Amino acid sequence: MNEPPTLARHLDGQREDIAKVVIAVAEVAAQLSAAISLGPLRGSMSQAVGRNTDGDRQTRLDVLADEAFAGALQDGPVLWYLSEERETVAMLNWEGSLAVAIDPLDGSSNIDANVSIGTIVSIYDALPDGDESFLRPGREQAAALYVIYGPQTAMMLTTGAGVSMFVLDRAHGEFLRAGQLYTIPAEATEFAINASNYRHWAPPIKAYIDDCLAGTDGPAGRNFNMRWIASLVAETHRILSRGGIFLYPADARPGYEEGRLRLVYECAPLAFLVEQAGGAATDGETRMLDMTPRSLHARTPFVFGSRDKVARVAAYHSLPAAEIAPLFGQRGLFKGAAS
Ligand SMILES: O=P(O)(O)OC[C@H]1O[C@](O)(COP(=O)(O)O)[C@@H](O)[C@@H]1O
Ligand SMILES: [Mg+2]
Ligand SMILES: [Mg+2]
Structure with missing residues (x-):
């Protein structure tokens, strides 16, 4: 049986800056997935550590995830970084070409109940101004993805030509492409x-x-x-x-x-x-x-x-x-x- 392509191989030939960001996100997601799967063995990750700008409760896991993603993207092509957990836009690399907005941990209040949670990422071409890079219609996005931490840890990715799914092979620490392009069934109740x-x-x-x-x-x-x-x-x-x-x-x-x-x-x-x-x-x-x-x-x-x-x-x-x-x-x- 042919091995399914890795995420890195799938991204070969695509925009290099976007590929770098997606791979950096995947690496952090694999680490987060390992931490999440240990649940209470890692101490209470849903412990409240503060409130974000919107007054939402911030858990230890929210903050941990935000720091991990910002840290990993620091060395990449990301000029502007906006996170649910930060009030303002951060400059990561002044030579970067991209603006990345992230919900580092979505649904984090579900962690103690062992229910699936996720990470959501939006990628734009950076504009000279940080705020302006995000205050624009979503149709201008260059790429978007989410990672779901569930029975499988999986990434759904689009760069504007359909949606591909990648599943984390924990044994090798790599995301592998699963199946072909995704289509939402029209018939459902x-x-x-x-x-x-x-x-x-x-x-x-x-x-x-x-x-x-x-x-x-x-x-x-x-x-x-x-x-x-x-x-x-x-x-x-x-x-x-x-x-x-x-x-x-x-x-x-x-x-x-x-x-x-x-x-x-x-x-x-x-x-x-x-x-x-x-x-x-x-x-x-x-x-x-x-x-x-x-x-x-x-x-x-x-x-x-x-x-x-x-x-x-x-x-x-x-x-x-x-x-x-x-x-x-x-x-x-x-x-x-x-x-
Ligand atoms: O408790 P409610 O009002 O049903 O809201 C649930 C919604 O809130 C969220 O948890 C918000 O996301 P965060 O955990 O990132 O704040 C969504 O995942 C979910 O759809
Ligand atoms: Mg959310
Ligand atoms: Mg969140």
Whole structure:
């Protein structure tokens, strides 16, 4: 049997600066994966050590991961580095050509429960100004990736020509390409949302979820299954593997007017991957990759997954008020249009 190509071999012939960053990220991810897999044997990694600029709780693992990635990228072609764990943009190498935004550890509150967590990375060509390098639409990204630390540690990577998957071979400490390009299945009946916030949602989101819950008794005309891992990378990986839809909408709780997730280093890179896998990503209505962040740590509502489902959520936003009233079966416009 032919050996699958290593990540380094896969990147041969691609832009050298991007390849260097991806390989440096992979090396840190392999080390993090080893530390994460030891769990409590390494001491409590979910221990709170402070709060980041947004007031989110920072765990020991968040800080450790941020320092490890920044340290590894220091010697590479990265001019600007923005992290969830840092207030401002850092200059790493003044001769560098790239700007890297990172969520070093996503879903870190799940670590003690032994649930999959991840790292998300967005790569742009650097502009002369640090902030300006990130305050631009996600469609200008040169590459994006995430690493999932789960039963397998795997990296999903796009440089704008589809999505490839690499799985960490722990015995050799190397990421190997697994299979061909990834495509999100169009047909799926799973939705993911934190339903405990139902009462805080706007009417179009309530109506969409009501219709999923109504199953064959409602206008969707089919039954759905619900998932919520509370780990964005793990939700993305499930959707890339078997389709469905994820929603983290804005809601009426103080501080959630723009949802919870961060545009620059969570939503933009994941939207790039999702589109490259044939799916769609929006803030509910507008294409995520066309959105320009207002600030480095800006939040945004986030809806992504199989294309038809994402389009359907957008359509619910333009229904007349009477159509999204909380009465099952009223949405005549959608009757019989399964997606
Ligand atoms: O607890 P909630 O509101 O359901 O939020 C869960 C979301 O928050 C996150 O954990 C945010 O990421 P961080 O752990 O990087 O802050 C996502 O992974 C997840 O989708
Ligand atoms: Mg996160
Ligand atoms: Mg994080």
